[in-house]
Amino acid sequence: KPEAYLVREKQDFDEKKKRKENCPFCADNLSKGLARIEYPEEPRGAIVEEGTGGIKWLGEKDLELSRRVKSHEWKTCVIKNMHPVLNKMAPATILHPKGDRPYIFADGLGICDIIIESQTHSKPLGVLDKDVCENIILTYLRRFNDLQKGYPRLDYISIFHNHRMEAGATIAHSHTQIFSTPFVPAHIENEISQAENYFAAVDVGNCPFCKMIERERQNEERVIRKNRSFIAITPFDSGSPFEIWILPIRHNLSFGNVNDPINVGRIHEGIKEDEIGELADILTWVLGRLYVCVDDPGYNFVISTS
Ligand SMILES: [Zn+2]
Ligand SMILES: [Zn+2]
Known part of the structure; x- marks a missing residue:
């Protein structure tokens, strides 16, 4: 798969080079303060003052962070979204639905983060080395846990990556978005209630996901890859072509x-942090196959959790 990437890289080299100069996520531009840093690599630490139009570091720990950003000593970087769909909320904020009946609406409360996945400009997830991917997943997990701990009013943390323009990406540099909201999205609520119904009434006492894994491992009809901790399958009744689920075993x-x-x-x-290597293994394998076998399609990769 690296060879396939190199050919493609060569083809649009000029275009990519041009874009790199203006890329807000490339290390040079990042250190000039085009984006506001939440923290590079290390999850706990920096709070960046809002509204300064750039990076303003607070406290000794943040001076160290500033030094690391300026000298490009980071692997992944969490920044505030510069064009957030949701506004940052105080921990005590309460969601007040309001509106002009029958049109109900609420303030766009929540937190929008961006994770810059590596210093490499525009290299897709599917062709990254496993250890780079491992580091990205570790950042997802640490940021998820920090948000969960820091904002008790949050009810859901949505982590997603849009690959290519047709999948919604607007910046070529490979990145992931995190939307944290004070409510559970309807499609997740529906999935949870369906699972509860399965457990309570359809196949009493059984988890539908565990049952699904058991069934797929038996007949191997839809299994794409498996390792000790995770299994990748094409779901029964996919919602879109080439839909793939990676489930914890x-x-x-x-x-x-x-x-x-x-x-x-x-x-x-x-x-657990020691399961991340197995997740990175299966994720890079699956995305690498999509890259080579389906000619680098646009896709949305979503971490669906309860
Ligand atoms: Zn870039
Ligand atoms: Zn289960």
Whole structure:
């Protein structure tokens, strides 16, 4: 697969070079403060002052962060979205639906982050080395857990990556978005209630996802790849061509830490940091195959969690 990338790279080299100069996510431009840094690589630390139009570092820890950004010493970088669809909310903010009946609406409350996946301009996820991908997933997980801990009013954290313009990407430099909202999106709520219904009434006492994995492992009809911790399948009744699901093999209800639905007041831990290597292995394999076999299609890659 690296060879396939090199050919393509050569073909649009000039165009890519041109775009790189104006790219807000390339390390040079980032260090000039075109984007506001939340933190590079290390999850805990920087708070960047709002409204300064650039980077203003607060405290000693942030001076170290500033030095690292300026000297390009980062692997992944979490920044605030410069054009957020949702406004940052205070931890105590309450969602007030309002409107002119029958048109109900609410303020766009939430947090919009961007994760710059690497310093390499415009190299797709599917051709990244496994250890680079591992580092990206680790950033997802740490940021997810930080948001969960820091903003108790958040009810859902949505992590997604749009690959190519036709899938909604507007900046060529490979990046992921995180939308954190004080409500659960309707399609996720529906999925959870369907799973509850399966557990309570259809196949009593059984988790539909665990059952799905058991079934697919038996007949191997839809299995694309599996390793110790994860399995990639094409779902029964796909919503779109080449839809692929990567599921954790052990029964696990969330990607990151969430409030435990049974033991109220306790935290349910999501995937463990030592499982990340296996997830990176299966993700790069699947996306690499899409890149080569389907000629680099546009796609949306979403972490769907409860
Ligand atoms: Zn770039
Ligand atoms: Zn399960």
